[in-house]
Amino acid sequence: MSKHVKATIFLIILGLVVMGITSLIKPWFSEWEQKTTSDARITKGKISIAVDDWVGYFPLCSPHIKSRLRQEGYRLNCINDKADYAQRMKGLAKGKLDFAVATVDAYVLTGSETNYPGTIINVIDESKGGDALVAREDTLASLDELKAKNNIRIAFTPDSPSDHLLKALSVHFDIPHLRQRGNWAVTAEGSAQALEKLLEGDVDAAVLWEPHVSKALKEDGIIRILGSDQTAQLIVDVLLVNRELSKDQPEKVKLFLQAYYQTQKYYRDNPKQLQKDLKKTLRLDDDEISTVLDGVRWISLADNARIWFGTHAQGYANETLINTIEGTIGILREYGYVTHNPLPGEDPYRITNSQFVASLFDQFSQQGQLDQVSQSTVALDFKALTDKQWDRLVDVGTLKVRPVVFSSGTDQLTLEGKEQLDRAAENLKHYPRFRIEVRGHTSTRGDKDANLRLSQERADAVRRYLLITHAIAEHRIRAKGFGGTKPLAKRSGESSRAYYYRLPRVELVLVGENF
Structure with missing residues (x-):
C-alpha cells in the first residue's frame, strides 16, 4: 500500500474520530453554553422528593419552598406517586430520590423490602381530624356496637392511614373480626369512592379523610364514631432522607430541612397566603380549604427537637417518635400484619436520624429565629364533673x-x-x-x-x-x-x-x- 493511500486512510479515520468526538461534545457544550449564558449558571443541582396529595405534605412542595431553594441554587422536583409506597422505597434505595414522605406505619411495613433505605429526619405532621370512621347512626353508634355486630360492612382504602386507623381500633378496642378481611371489608380506591359507597347504601360505615369526612357528616343520619382528632401518635407523617445523601452531602440535607422550617413559619405567619396557595394547588373552595387545614397539625422545629426526637427536651427526655414507632409495630403485630419486629436489629433508632433537627435547633436558637409556637398535643384540662x-x-x-x-x-x-x-x-x-x-x-x-x-x-x-x-x-x-x-x-x-x-x-x- 502506497504512502499516499495510507495517509488518505489515516485522514479519513482521524476525521471520523473528530466527528465522533464532536457529536459527543456538542450536546455537552450546548448545555454548558446555555447554563453559562443564563440564570441557570448559579444552579447547583436539583432535589427530588416523592409525595402524594395529603395536605400535610403541601409545605414541602409549596411555591414558597421552591422559591427559597431556587435562591440557594437548587431546583425542587416533586414527584406525586399517588402513595405508591413500594415504588417510593425503590426510588429512595436506588438514589433516584433524595427525600420521600411516609406515615410511620407505611414505612415500617414497606421499608423492609428495600432494607429501610431512608432515615426519618423530621416529623412533618399528625392527623388531627383528617381521618375518621363514620357510620349510619341507625346501624352503628359506637365501637362497642361494632364489636358486637360482625355484619357491619365498612368501606376503606387499603394501605392508607385510614386502614391503619382501622387496625388500631381493632387492637385497642378488641374487635377480633376486623383482623380478618372478610365480608365486612369493602375496599375503595380512595376516600371519595369510600364515601360514595356509604351514601349509596352499599356499606354501613366508612373510613374517610378530609374533605370527605366533613361531606359525610353533612348528610342526615351519618355520625362520626371516632376520628384522628381524638387520637395521638397514631397517624404520623415523617420525612425520609436517602442514607447515602445524608452521609455524603449533609449540608444539602440541612439546607432543604431549613428551607422547610422557614416555609412552615412563613405560612403560619401568613395564613391567608397559605389558603391562597392551597386553593390554587388543590382546587378546593374556601370552606373545603378550612376543613382540610383543621384536620392537620404541622409539627414545628421546637417540638421536633423537644418532644418527638428529644434532643432538646425540657426536663424528662421525650422520644415520642421512638414511642410511636414501637407502638405502631405493636399494633401491626397484634393485628397480624407482621409476626415480629421487622426493623434492622429490631432497633427503632436504626431508622431515625436526629442530627439535622438538633443542629438546626441550635442554629436557629443562636440566631434568635427559633419559632417557639408549639404544635404538639396540649394536655387537656379535665374539669371536675358531678x-x-x-x-x-x-x-x-x-x-x-x-x-x-x-x-x-x-x-x-x-x-x-x-x-x-x-x-x-x-x-x-x-x-x-x-x-x-x-x-x-x-x-x-x-x-x-x-x-x-x-x-x-x-x-x-x-x-x-x-x-x-x-x-x-x-x-x-x-x-x-x-x-x-x-x-x-x-x-x-x-x-x-x-x-x-x-x-x-x-x-x-x-x-x-x-x-
Missing part, C-alpha cells in the same frame, strides 16, 4: 383489657393485674381527649350488696393505680361498681363454668361529651 354529668356522657368504646387479677375476694391488685393495667395505659396514650370510666363487675351469685361493694372497691383500686403510676388526670377518670347487675352476654356454646369465670372483671370505658 355524677349526673358523668352519667350523661356517651360510651365511645371499651378498651381492650385482659382480665385484671385481684387477690381472691379482695381489692388487692396482683402483679399480673398491674401488668395488664400497664398495657392498657399504653393504649390510653393514643386517646388523650376522652374521659375514662373504670367499671367494676362481679358474678351474679352471692350477696348483692357485698358484690356491689366489692366491685366498687376494685374499680377504686384500678383508678388509684392509674392515677399514681401513670399520672392520669384526677378529674379525667371515675370509678363505678355495678356488682352483678350488668352481666356479660353468654356466648354461643359457652359452658356455665366458663361463663361465670368471665363475669368478675374490671373494664376501662372511654366516654365522650360530644358523641
